[in-house]
Amino acid sequence: MSLLLVLGVIxxxxxxxxxxxxxxxxxxxxxxxxxxxxxxxxxARLSAPLVQWLVGTSTVLRVVEALxxxxxxxxxxxxxxxxxxRVPHQMRGSFxxxxxxxxxxxxxxxxxxxxxxxxxxxxxxALGIVGxxxxxxxxxxxxxxxxxxxxxxxxxxxxxxxDPGLVRVAVLHYPVEALAVRLFTTNTLRTVWRLAxxxxxxxxxxxxxxxxxxxxxxxxxxSLNLPxxxxxxxxxxVHESPEVRAAVARALRRYPHAESVEAARRxxxxxxxxxxxxxxxxxxxxxxxxxxxxxxxxxxxxxxWVRFRCALSLALLGEPGRAALRLARQSPDRFARDMATMTxxxxxxxVLELADV
Amino acid sequence: xxxxxxxxxxxxDWAILVYFVALNSFYALLLLLSFPELWTHFQLxxxxxxxxxxxxxxxxxxxxxxxxxxxxxxxxxxxLSFLTLEYPRHEVVLVNDGSKDRTMETLVQAYDLYEVxxxxxxxxxxxxxxxxxxxRTHSKLLVLDKDNGGKADSLNAAINAAxxxxxxxxxxxxxxxxxxxxxxxxxxxxxxxxxxxxGTIRVVNACKVAMGRVVEAxxxxxxxxxxxxxxxxxxxxxxxxxxxxxxxxxxxSGAFGLFxxxxxxxxxxxxxxxxxxxxxxxxxxxxxxxxxxxQASMPFIPDPVAWTEVPASRTILHxxxxxxxxxxxxxxxxxxxxxxxxxxxxxxxxxxxxxxxxEMIAPLVEVIGYLGLVVGLMVGAVxxxxxVAFLAVAMGYGIxxxxxxxxxxxxxxxxxxxRRDLWRLFFxxxxxxLGYRQLTVYYRLHAFWKVMRGDRGWxxxxxxxxxxxxx
Numbered sequence: 001m002s003l004l005l006v007l008g009v010i011x012x013x014x015x016x017x018x019x020x021x022x023x024x025x026x027x028x029x030x031x032x033x034x035x036x037x038x039x040x041x042x043x044a045r046l047s048a049p050l051v052q053w054l055v056g057t058s059t060v061l062r063v064v065e066a067l068x069x070x071x072x073x074x075x076x077x078x079x080x081x082x083x084x085x086r087v088p089h090q091m092r093g094s095f096x097x098x099x100x101x102x103x104x105x106x107x108x109x110x111x112x113x114x115x116x117x118x119x120x121x122x123x124x125x126a127l128g129i130v131g132x133x134x135x136x137x138x139x140x141x142x143x144x145x146x147x148x149x150x151x152x153x154x155x156x157x158x159x160x161x162x163d164p165g166l167v168r169v170a171v172l173h174y175p176v177e178a179l180a181v182r183l184f185t186t187n188t189l190r191t192v193w194r195l196a197x198x199x200x201x202x203x204x205x206x207x208x209x210x211x212x213x214x215x216x217x218x219x220x221x222x223s224l225n226l227p228x229x230x231x232x233x234x235x236x237x238v239h240e241s242p243e244v245r246a247a248v249a250r251a252l253r254r255y256p257h258a259e260s261v262e263a264a265r266r267x268x269x270x271x272x273x274x275x276x277x278x279x280x281x282x283x284x285x286x287x288x289x290x291x292x293x294x295x296x297x298x299x300x301x302x303x304x305w306v307r308f309r310c311a312l313s314l315a316l317l318g319e320p321g322r323a324a325l326r327l328a329r330q331s332p333d334r335f336a337r338d339m340a341t342m343t344x345x346x347x348x349x350x351v352l353e354l355a356d357v
Numbered sequence: 358x359x360x361x362x363x364x365x366x367x368x369x370d371w372a373i374l375v376y377f378v379a380l381n382s383f384y385a386l387l388l389l390l391s392f393p394e395l396w397t398h399f400q401l402x403x404x405x406x407x408x409x410x411x412x413x414x415x416x417x418x419x420x421x422x423x424x425x426x427x428x429x430x431x432x433x434x435x436x437l438s439f440l441t442l443e444y445p446r447h448e449v450v451l452v453n454d455g456s457k458d459r460t461m462e463t464l465v466q467a468y469d470l471y472e473v474x475x476x477x478x479x480x481x482x483x484x485x486x487x488x489x490x491x492x493r494t495h496s497k498l499l500v501l502d503k504d505n506g507g508k509a510d511s512l513n514a515a516i517n518a519a520x521x522x523x524x525x526x527x528x529x530x531x532x533x534x535x536x537x538x539x540x541x542x543x544x545x546x547x548x549x550x551x552x553x554x555x556g557t558i559r560v561v562n563a564c565k566v567a568m569g570r571v572v573e574a575x576x577x578x579x580x581x582x583x584x585x586x587x588x589x590x591x592x593x594x595x596x597x598x599x600x601x602x603x604x605x606x607x608x609x610s611g612a613f614g615l616f617x618x619x620x621x622x623x624x625x626x627x628x629x630x631x632x633x634x635x636x637x638x639x640x641x642x643x644x645x646x647x648x649x650x651x652q653a654s655m656p657f658i659p660d661p662v663a664w665t666e667v668p669a670s671r672t673i674l675h676x677x678x679x680x681x682x683x684x685x686x687x688x689x690x691x692x693x694x695x696x697x698x699x700x701x702x703x704x705x706x707x708x709x710x711x712x713x714x715x716e717m718i719a720p721l722v723e724v725i726g727y728l729g730l731v732v733g734l735m736v737g738a739v740x741x742x743x744x745v746a747f748l749a750v751a752m753g754y755g756i757x758x759x760x761x762x763x764x765x766x767x768x769x770x771x772x773x774x775x776r777r778d779l780w781r782l783f784f785x786x787x788x789x790x791l792g793y794r795q796l797t798v799y800y801r802l803h804a805f806w807k808v809m810r811g812d813r814g815w816x817x818x819x820x821x822x823x824x825x826x827x828x
């Protein structure tokens with residue numbers, strides 16, 4: 001075959017491709033418009049029964065029927081959104097039971113062992129709505145899925161499934177999870193905190209855990225804010241890893257107690273600047289008025305962030321702290337003077353935002 | 358003599374054919390690699406459930422860095438659009454780079470600024486910072502007023518002043534979609550260690566804009582902006598996504614890119630002497646990560662969008678493309694030791710060689726090809742039918758790639774809602790190869806001439822402004 005012929009064949013193939021692709025775009029656009037109209041009409045049909053059910057003048061069955069008219073994926077997406085944003089906690093159980101055998105829910109759950117991650121994501125999402133204790137075995141592999149988005153959706157199902165073993169798995173895996181999965185795990189664990197308390201106490205007290213793991217569990221403890229965890233957190237204030245000590249200082253912000261203040265006060269003398277900065281921040285969050293002297297002294301710290309956190313914490317202490325800041329504007333130390341001048345010019349709202357209490 | 362010339366032209370034809378096949382095969386490979394990437398991102402971007410997660414406070418705080426020079430007309434609105442971005446925690450660090458107009462006065466008035474001591478670390482050396490301001494009305498805003506030092510210098514000053522671990526570099530005249538920061542932060546949620554993330558830049562020229570937001574995406578009917586709309590789709594929807602899979606994304610757009618501040622500080626921030634600071638920065642980041650054995654990635658994700666105005670006149674387009682190519686030449690030349698160096702992984706073995714031998718010298722090869730073709734036809738060394746067929750295939754290939762980009766846009770993000778705009782995209786995909794392509798080849802060739810002359814200037818980039826407010 002000559003080169004000319006080859007080029008001719010390629011040119012013809014190109015023309016065919018361009019025509020096919022153009023036709024594909026046109027057909028797809030038309031299909032999209034029709035589907036969007038169908039979904040939009042379905043949403044409109046759902047509106048009245050949904051409101052009536054939410055205010056108690058109708059049963060959930062009319063909502064379920066309206067959802068049935070939507071394409072499976074649209075029904076799942078809409079049900080998921082309803083469940084998260086509009087259905088009150090006390091009505092979620094009845095909603096889950098009502099839709100459990102709906103075709104779209106069955107279709108979604110059937111994808112739990114699919115090789116396509118987005119099908120597993122749908123399954124995890126569906127379990128978040130319709131899951132029960134009987135689904136624990138189905139949920140476990142999704143909690144340990146290779147795709148973060150699937151794990152993230154699976155964590156939400158923890159509350160529905162309410163299984164102590166799965167909660168322990170979630171707490172155990174917490175340190176290695178992506179940020180969002182951690183957040184979702186935290187939110188879910190707040191609702192099943194009774195199941196989370198024991199494993200978290202065990203992990204915080206274990207001596208063979210790595211510093212990174214401990215820091216992650218400390219951040220979980222900070223978010224859960226369970227009084228029973230305070231002693232375990234404070235005990236780690238003298239841990240050899242500065243990463244753990246900083247995590248302790250951050251966690252103590254949520255545990256107002258004399259021992260928390262004492263621990264943060266000690267950490268203000270830490271050798272690592274980021275631990276000192278976190279400790280200064282904690283003292284401000286705890287409104288520890290009797291540590292004003294230490295915070296004023298912190299304005300002369302060699303690290304900018306420590307000076308900054310001390311200044312913000314002083315501003316958080318109310319008028320005595322503000323007065324100390326005004327006084328520090330005349331300080332012989334140039335860095336203390338500059339920091340005090342900068343923060344004393346901030347409005348209360350700005351202090352709160354910058355201090356991140 | 359004529360026989361020798363004919364032989365030389367024949368050899369040239371073959372060389373150009375091989376170059377053409379190799380280059381376009383690589384583009385085809387990028388296209389194929391972009392499919393799974395695009396599908397993954399589309400699944401997540403389109404997922405309302407995941408979008409709700411993105412609105413949570415799990416995301417790391419971000420500092421938005423905005424260098425401004427002589428922007429008095431638009432600066433107040435621009436800053437407001439940055440302050441009102443949908444993101445749980447962000448601050449805006451604006452740097453007035455010694456503007457000669459009333460940019461600073463406008464800011465002071467609009468945001469009730471007051472001067473504070475310049476208590477910011479000076480990790481990267483920059484031009485003198487004259488004053489630092491905070492706003493009484495917007496605690497998220499920090500303004501630095503400094504001596505003129507250029508965009509890179511301003512960004513460096515902003516990096517010094519930034520409080521948060523991630524920074525996003527934006528142009529003051531770029532419109533960022535309200536949810537773009539949330540979308541840009543998605544890789545953080547998927548647990549990757551991130552050094553930088555690039556987002557998509559789209560053409561704003563004919564779009565309807567209200568309150569600093571694009572409210573209706575449109576395709577410009579004019580030739581130059583229209584062709585650039587298709588060009589941007591092609592570059593972002595499959596070019597950069599394809600590079601994600603190879604692991605050698607070399608361009609994080611300077612107008613819209615997110616960076617881990619610690620890595621920027623480690624490499625000394627932006628290079629002030631480079632005319633395309635974004636590519637230079639991405640290459641230096643890659644080098645730093647490789648040399649320090651850091652496994653952080655630099656992905657591009659397609660759904661966060663920033664809108665920018667593209668040149669509508671040939672003069673401005675000439676300056677822009679010539680400058681871009683000059684920057685490419687400078688970066689490749691400075692990093693020539695990385696070429697085919699396995700120590701730098703995919704960047705040394707694939708990306709940089711592609712940019713050197715595919716992108717950088719492509720205009721030279723194309724012009725030599727045109728000249729060889731003309732001379733060959735004149736002396737009868739080239740078969741006319743072959744020449745026509747070759748040109749048709751070359752153009753057809755360009756059209757096919759552009760149409761693929763439109764298909765990818767249509768099956769995923771579908772920003773252009775009207776059918777008229779869809780047809781316009783197809784039209785510009787068809788005509789882009791007739792004139793526009795040759796024009797940009799000429800501009801890029803001019804860059805070689807300027808490099809030889811040692812020209813390092815930017816040239817003036819005049820803007821038309823966002824002239825289509827919604828009533």
